[in-house]
Amino acid sequence: MTKESAPGKTTGRKTASTKKAEAPPEPPRRAMTARSLAALLPNVTAPAFKKRSPAGVQLFTDWGDIVGPAHAAVTTPRKLSAGTLSIACAGPVAMELQHLSDALIARINTWCGQALVARLRFVQDPAAGQRLTGRRKPVTPSRPYPLPEMEDSPLRDALESLGAHIAQEKGKR
Template structure:
């Protein structure tokens, strides 16, 4: 369809918008799958955005760093980035020299922890705030003496209740 304008040029008339019925869903929506799917089939779609930012090996190295290198090296170093087989480590100044000497053993430990050859070399970056010292692990105290429950028969239930009563008494400040 064309219309003549007053200046003699022809223009195309806009088509009226299509009428949508309320009974039919819009065509843009895909029908919902009602079949059950395994969790393993759904995981790639869920993890893909996270792994675009950080590879699984890099995430494992960052999470398990203290277990991989030991508490002494973990106190002065922190993994910053894993890219193309190069692990960038932030470290305090004096530790860098030690890390250069330990690099082959450190790479072997990291690759063993990842289960594949994820790291080929180390890049050391001097970082004054490498990592705050991890909080000390709480020391285990001896359990408080159990509370006496004379009118209950012996057994595991009596032992559990006596231990619970002792903990409650300890939290209340020494008890009665």
């Protein structure tokens, strides 16, 4: 008495694959009480620490102190993944660093306080180690742009200074 359906045809019954998606669970209710900062920090910092560990960040920020000024001038740490630190370096420095790799690994792990780096990978990058300081060249004092029809005031001084800087910038182009 039971009918068997032909292969490839549907019977109209709902199966596990055709169930409606369940609504996401409601977020937990907020406790309206004071909580310590130590209890809140793990939830806030977890997403950031999934991307970069605090020890890895320390490695990147303290790079010059870890390897010394001579090596920091020609190298830049690029990526730390699964115990392998990728270091960008300029030209033949990679060969020198390859010979010093055991000492560098020991220095890095000692500085960070844990076995963070197991292997070094060197990537040649001519721009490695050239860090921008963000300082601008000092502006050479220029003579004020004359404004004869204005009376002496702080506004006149500011406008003369502005005019001098504009004239100086136009002269550079």
